[in-house]
Amino acid sequence: MITNSDRTFTSTPWRRIFCSLFLVAAAAVFVAAVASSKAGGSTRRGEAIPHRVGGNPVNVANKIAPWVMDHTANGQQAEFFVVLADQADLSPAAHLATKTAKSRFVFETLRNKAKTSQAPILQWLRERNIEHQSFYIVNAVLVRGTSQIAEALAVRADVARIEGNPLIHNNLPQPDSAEQAPATPGERPAAIEPGITYTHAPDVWAQGFTGQNIVVASAATGVRWTHNALKPHCRGWDGTTADHDYNWHDSIHDSVGNPCGNDSPEPCDDQAHGTHTTGTMVGDDGAGNQIGMAPGAKWIGCRNMDANTGTPARYIECMQWFLAPTRIDGSDPDPTKAPDITNNSWHCPPEEGCSFDTLQAAVEAQAAAGIMMMSAAQNAGPACSTVQNPPGIYEATYSVGALNTGTDTIASFSSRGPVTADGSGRIKPDITAPGTGTRSCTNASDTSYANFSGTSMATPHIAGAMALLWSAHPNLQHQLTASRDALNNTAVFISSTDCGDAGPPNNVYGWGRVDILAAVNSIPFQSGLLYGSTGGLNSAGGGRLWLIDVTNQSETLIGDTGFDRLGGIAFDSNGTLYGVSGASAAQGTLMTIDPTNGTPTVIGLLSDPNAAVDGLRFNSQGVLDGGSFNNSLGVGQLLTIDPSNAQVLTSLTLVGSGNSFCPGIAFDSLDVLYGSRGNSNGRTEDLDLIDQVTGVLVPIGPMEAVISDIAFAPDGTLYGCSPTGELYAIDPVTGIKTLLFNTGIAQLSGLAAAPASPTPTPTPTATPTATPTPTATPTATPSATPTATPSVTPSVTPTATPRATPRPRPTPHPRPTPP
Numbered sequence: 001m002i003t004n005s006d007r008t009f010t011s012t013p014w015r016r017i018f019c020s021l022f023l024v025a026a027a028a029v030f031v032a033a034v035a036s037s038k039a040g041g042s043t044r045r046g047e048a049i050p051h052r053v054g055g056n057p058v059n060v061a062n063k064i065a066p067w068v069m070d071h072t073a074n075g076q077q078a079e080f081f082v083v084l085a086d087q088a089d090l091s092p093a094a095h096l097a098t099k100t101a102k103s104r105f106v107f108e109t110l111r112n113k114a115k116t117s118q119a120p121i122l123q124w125l126r127e128r129n130i131e132h133q134s135f136y137i138v139n140a141v142l143v144r145g146t147s148q149i150a151e152a153l154a155v156r157a158d159v160a161r162i163e164g165n166p167l168i169h170n171n172l173p174q175p176d177s178a179e180q181a182p183a184t185p186g187e188r189p190a191a192i193e194p195g196i197t198y199t200h201a202p203d204v205w206a207q208g209f210t211g212q213n214i215v216v217a218s219a220a221t222g223v224r225w226t227h228n229a230l231k232p233h234c235r236g237w238d239g240t241t242a243d244h245d246y247n248w249h250d251s252i253h254d255s256v257g258n259p260c261g262n263d264s265p266e267p268c269d270d271q272a273h274g275t276h277t278t279g280t281m282v283g284d285d286g287a288g289n290q291i292g293m294a295p296g297a298k299w300i301g302c303r304n305m306d307a308n309t310g311t312p313a314r315y316i317e318c319m320q321w322f323l324a325p326t327r328i329d330g331s332d333p334d335p336t337k338a339p340d341i342t343n344n345s346w347h348c349p350p351e352e353g354c355s356f357d358t359l360q361a362a363v364e365a366q367a368a369a370g371i372m373m374m375s376a377a378q379n380a381g382p383a384c385s386t387v388q389n390p391p392g393i394y395e396a397t398y399s400v401g402a403l404n405t406g407t408d409t410i411a412s413f414s415s416r417g418p419v420t421a422d423g424s425g426r427i428k429p430d431i432t433a434p435g436t437g438t439r440s441c442t443n444a445s446d447t448s449y450a451n452f453s454g455t456s457m458a459t460p461h462i463a464g465a466m467a468l469l470w471s472a473h474p475n476l477q478h479q480l481t482a483s484r485d486a487l488n489n490t491a492v493f494i495s496s497t498d499c500g501d502a503g504p505p506n507n508v509y510g511w512g513r514v515d516i517l518a519a520v521n522s523i524p525f526q527s528g529l530l531y532g533s534t535g536g537l538n539s540a541g542g543g544r545l546w547l548i549d550v551t552n553q554s555e556t557l558i559g560d561t562g563f564d565r566l567g568g569i570a571f572d573s574n575g576t577l578y579g580v581s582g583a584s585a586a587q588g589t590l591m592t593i594d595p596t597n598g599t600p601t602v603i604g605l606l607s608d609p610n611a612a613v614d615g616l617r618f619n620s621q622g623v624l625d626g627g628s629f630n631n632s633l634g635v636g637q638l639l640t641i642d643p644s645n646a647q648v649l650t651s652l653t654l655v656g657s658g659n660s661f662c663p664g665i666a667f668d669s670l671d672v673l674y675g676s677r678g679n680s681n682g683r684t685e686d687l688d689l690i691d692q693v694t695g696v697l698v699p700i701g702p703m704e705a706v707i708s709d710i711a712f713a714p715d716g717t718l719y720g721c722s723p724t725g726e727l728y729a730i731d732p733v734t735g736i737k738t739l740l741f742n743t744g745i746a747q748l749s750g751l752a753a754a755p756a757s758p759t760p761t762p763t764p765t766a767t768p769t770a771t772p773t774p775t776a777t778p779t780a781t782p783s784a785t786p787t788a789t790p791s792v793t794p795s796v797t798p799t800a801t802p803r804a805t806p807r808p809r810p811t812p813h814p815r816p817t818p819p
Contacts, residue, residue, distance in 0.1 A: 063154040067164035067353035072147035079165035079313065082121060082153050083140045087160075087361065088113035090368040097729050097738045098553065099370045099478040103335035106369040107324045110136045117158065133313070137320040138361040142313050166353030168310045170346050171379070172221070172273045173454035176437060192290040195280075195405045195434030199461055200517035201293045204468045209520065211294025211467035213474070213551075216281050217339035219318045220274030220346065222250075222260060222303035224443040225267035227275060229283035229291060231446075234267075235298040242266070245327040246337045249302045251317040258306055265328050269443035271307045276452055277345055279440035280460035281467070289449065291440045293464020293516075296471065300325070300339055310346055312358050315391075319362040323369055338371060340470060340477065343463040344397070345376040345456030347389040356421045359390045367396040370478030374463045376455035377401045377429040378415040384499035384507065386415040387428040393419045398466075398484055399428050402435025402458040403513060408494050410508050411436055414455055416499045417507030427500075429510040430484065431491055433461035462487070465516040472520045474528040474551040475715050487511075490518035524714040531558075531595060532721060532743070533566040533579060533750030535614075535708075542566060543581065545598040546745055548727065550719075553741040559598020563589060568616030568626065568664075568709065569750040577752070578643060580606070580613045580626065588613045590646035604646035611639060611648060614749060615665040615675070615709060627665040627675060638665070638673075638690065652695045664709035664751070665690070669716065674700075674732065676707040676720060687720075687735040701735015709751040721748045 071078035088109045096102045114136035121141055125132045131144040142165060143149065150162050192202055204210075215235060225234050225242075232239075236247035250264045260268035269275045282299050283292035302318035304310055322342055324333035348354035366373050375397040380386035392399045392415075402411040410432065417428035435458030442448045469486060470477040476486065488505070491512035499507035528551035536542035543563040547556045563581035570578050577595045582588035588606040593599070606613065615627025626639040628651075636654035641647070654675070664676035673690040675697065686707050688697040705728065707720040720728045720737065725745045728737040 060151055060154045063159065064150055064162040065164050065353070065355055067166055067355075068150055068162050069147070071164065071166075071353075072145070072150055075146060077144055077146055079142060079144045079311075080150060081135075081138075081140045081142055081163040081165060081312065081358070083138065083160045083163055084117050084121070085158055085160040086113065086117040087139050090365060093368040093370075095738060097740050099338075099340070100336055100553070102368065102370040102478060103323070103338050106365060107333070107335040110139070110323075110365060114139050120158065121153070121156070135316055135320060137323055137365050138316060163312070163355055163358050164353045165311050165313045168312070168346075168348055168352050168354060170305060170308045170310060172271065172308045172345075173379075173452040173456050175272070175442070175450035175452055193439050195438050195457075195461060196290065196293055198406055198434050199293065199465060199514050201465065201468060203517040204472065204520050205295075207472070207520070209468055209472040210296030211282065211464065211471050212296040214294065214297040214341070214467040214470050214477075215339040216278075216294070216297050216299050216463055216467055217322055217342040218274050218278045218281075218299060218301040219304050219315075219322070219342055219344045220269075220277055220301075221271035221305050221307065222264070222269035222274045222443075223267045223278050223299070223301040224269045224275045224441070224446070225301075227279070227283075227441045227443075227446050227448075228285040228287070229279050229289050229441045230275070230299070232286065233282040233284070233292075233295065233297065233299055235300050246325040246334060247300045248328065249318065249321040249326065251302060251304050251314040251321075252306045255306045260303070264303070267301050268303070270303075271305070272442040272444070272450070273305075273308075273345065273452075273456065274301065274303070275443045276438075276440040276450065277343055277456060277460045280438060280457060281343060281464045283441055289441075291449070293461055294467035294471070297464070297467040305346060310348070312348060312354055315346070315348060315359060316362050319359075319366055322371060323366060335369070338369060340370075341372045341374065341463050341466050342366070343374050343460050344391060345454070345459050347376075347378050347392065349389040350421065354390065356390060356393065360394060360396075363391050363394050364396045367480055370480065372463075372466055372478075372480055372483065373397045374459050374466070375399050376459045379413040379454050379456075380415045381411070381413050382416065384416045385418060385420045387417050387419055388415070388421045393421050393424075393426070393428065395424075395426060398462065399430050399510075400455060400459040400462045401429035401432040401508070401510060402453075402455045403432050405434035405436045405438065408492065408513055410494075410496075411453070411455075413453075414458075414508075418500060427503075427505050427507055427510070429455075430505070431462060431487060431510045431514055432494070432512065433458040433465075433514050435461075462514060465514050465519070468516050469519055473523050473715070475713070475717065476523070477551065486519045486523060487514055487516070490515055490522050524716070528552075529754035530711065530713075530719060530727075531569060531577065531750075531752045531754065532745055532748050533569045534745060534747045535565045535567050535723070535749035536747040538562060538564045541746055545569070545579075545593060545595070546743075546748075548743055548745075550727070550740060555743045555745055558595065561591070561593060561598055561600040563591075563600065565749075567612075567614035567749050569593070569752045570616040570618055570624070571752055571755050572618050572624075572643070573622060575755045578616060578624070579750070580616050582606075582612070588646075590641065590643070603643070606641070606646050606648055608639070608648040608651070611637065611651075613639065613641075616750070617665050617667055617711075619667045619671050619673075620669075621671075625665060625667075625673075636675075638692065638695065652692070654690065655694065655696045664707060664711075664720070666710040666712050666718065668712050668718075668732065674710060674718070676710045687730065687732075699735075700732070705737055707737075708749045711751040711753050713753040714755075719751060719753070721751045723747055723749060 068080045093102045133142040236243045248267045260270045279291045282297050284295035304314045304318040324335040325337045326333045375392040377399045391397045402414040419426040436453040437451045438457035442450045488511035493504045493512040494509040495502045496508040505511045530548040532546040534544045543561045543566045545558040568580045577593045579593045587609040590603045591600040610632045611628045613626040613628045624641045624643045628637045638652040640649045666674045675688045675690045677686045687700045708723050710720045718730045718732045720730045725743045727740045
């Protein structure tokens with residue numbers, strides 16, 4: 001239903017003549033399209049599905065989809081999308097480092113583009129009282145009208161094409177068996193559901209990661225939010241009251257006889273499918289029904305099907321709402337409340353009038369905003385090229401095939417690749433998960449459960465697995481390609497040549513059966529926490545220790561050491577935090593600092609009174625290095641320092657440093673040493689490679705900011721900070737900096753990544769931990785240009801480009817055992 005009033009054109013003689021000529025031309029194009037395999041899109045049973053040739057602004061027939069021509073013939077009215085030619089450029093979102101920044105940019109860019117480019121068409125429609133609804137996620141207007149209206153719009157230069165809005169019938173899984181949760185505690189299920197166990201999710205729970213801080217979204221038939229296994233995990237439920245603003249949307253506006261009605265103000269499920277899939281993502285009633293992969297995550301929902309019937313408009317409306325959730329009345333969209341992951345077990349087949357590219361822009365907009373879209377591979381197997389309908393065909397969706405639960409055998413109904421609908425030959429599915437006999441909650445009552453089978457059941461296993469991965473590794477959150485790679489490269493590979501090469505990946509199992517424990521353990525732990533210290537006089541805020549939460553963009557004052565100019569901080573391998581104060585104003589003091597309260601324990605004064613140490617870092621051998629500016633010589637120096645007594649053991653002049661060496665220092669995983677420069681005295685670089693034998697500096701990148709210290713996180717991300725409080729992610733290859741946020745910490749001079757442990761706040765002993773006595777020359781001796789390529793840039797760009805060749809499967813990195 002479109003809310004605006006409807007009034008069609010008056011049929012004039014010239015328009016009837018034009019329409020007749022148009023239909024003749026359209027029929028010719030239609031016949032040519034059927035005859036040409038290139039004009040045809042998907043091949044469900046070997047036949048070509050015709051669609052417009054497209055693109056030519058002077059050829060009206062090429063711009064109108066056949067479904068629209070068919071359903072507006074003979075004076076009929078139908079709903080169709082008017083897709084504008086001017087589409088927003090979302091590529092800059094790839095360079096934004098946080099979900100908040102990505103979401104806001106994508107939302108504002110799309111909405112502004114729609115506002116400016118749709119204005120002439122909307123005015124034209126309003127003047128004629130034609131029903132319409134504006135969408136910004138695809139820059140299109142949904143119109144209800146006749147063929148004359150479609151023709152008039154198609155001839156406009158600002159219109160790219162006219163797409164249909166057909167009713168789409170989904171053959172949703174039916175219950176294998178149903179039950180009510182027993183009232184007697186002794187009769188309740190005693191074990192976790194076998195599909196959950198087979199993915200190794202409980203082993204991830206044992207490490208303390210259950211999906212906390214992650215929001216998953218259901219796009220389906222709705223959700224029975226009061227179900228005992230779902231209510232505690234609803235984002236809008238605080239344990240006492242429910243607030244469905246920003247947590248629920250209903251895109252069903254014109255149903256007749258639906259038990260949920262239209263525009264339901266609270267979550268409702270009219271068919272059970274959405275309740276069941278949401279349960280597999282997060283369900284747990286606390287009484288033995290452990291049905292969900294990520295019970296620590298929260299869920300929100302959007303109903304995009306009337307029972308089993310969807311439309312492109314309903315699908316797109318939910319995707320747009322996920323991009324910027326609103327209040328129940330549709331007001332005040334807020335992209336910061338967007339979900340992290342969406343679960344989609346529905347399809348939009350071309351044979352029912354859904355062109356292969358109708359939904360593509362909306363899907364890719366979600367990806368640009370950092371939303372991971374999971375999609376069922378569909379249930380049209382076992383033939384090859386049966387992954388043929390949006391959204392499962394798209395590169396931007398993570399498509400899931402179904403296994404016979406408890407085995408590594410593909411379910412007979414699970415669709416196979418390669419994708420032929422868009423001519424890409426893309427390998428699908430991407431990954432597989434248990435999908436038969438899956439027990440989860442239903443909409444029958446607050447205690448009802450049933451077993452369903454389908455790729456719809458496999459998909460929420462992967463949505464929940466991704467929630468577990470992101471709760472364990474927040475640094476991966478919204479890095480979509482890296483996150484998919486983590487699951488793909490640790491999956492249990494299952495070879496098959498049934499539909500092409502054996503892989504990995506292949507067109508039957510994708511990369512294989514998901515193993516979420518292996519994925520979590522393959523990545524060096526990164527807490528997303530940094531410690532910072534402040535320079536300057538203690539009376540003016542110097543000498544303070546701060547905790548910086550990168551993920552949530554927040555900072556917390558831990559404590560005051562009482563010292564002036566706390567220039568450098570560093571953790572040793574045992575989690576003891578060291579700091580050095582004084583800088584150029586006084587002889588430096590080496591100390592340990594309790595990272596829980598900032599209390600210092602003095603080790604001693606540095607033995608060289610001219611060493612103004614502002615950078616401090618341990619290498620992998622336990623050697624403590626200091627980046628220093630020598631006050632008497634006027635040059636930068638690299639010092640080795642005995643951490644047990646503050647004796648300066650060696651000093652190395654940094655060639656070419658002059659008086660611009662700040663100096664922050666950081667070792668990467670190979671003990672390659674980087675240094676930062678912070679003075680604005682005309683130097684053209686602020687990041688260097690440091691040769692630890694010759695002291696030669698090799699500049700990296702342009703002078704873009706004053707960087708007071710740098711630190712590598714356990715995952716390889718290089719962070720840098722400025723004296724004015726900015727925190728950057730720095731590409732160690734190019735030196736290019738991405739501003740993450742301004743911490744607001746004045747005189748931010750020292751930076752240290754939290755230790756690689758699931759408990760990122762260490763508790764050191766009162767005295768320094770014993771450290772190996774360093775030799776005169778540091779152990780690591782890289783050349784001026786390191787042989788190993790430095791760590792990758794932390795921002796990962798979502799891509800819609802098909803992968804031409806399979807990625808290599810890397811050897812998982814070792815990960816510390818959680819306490």
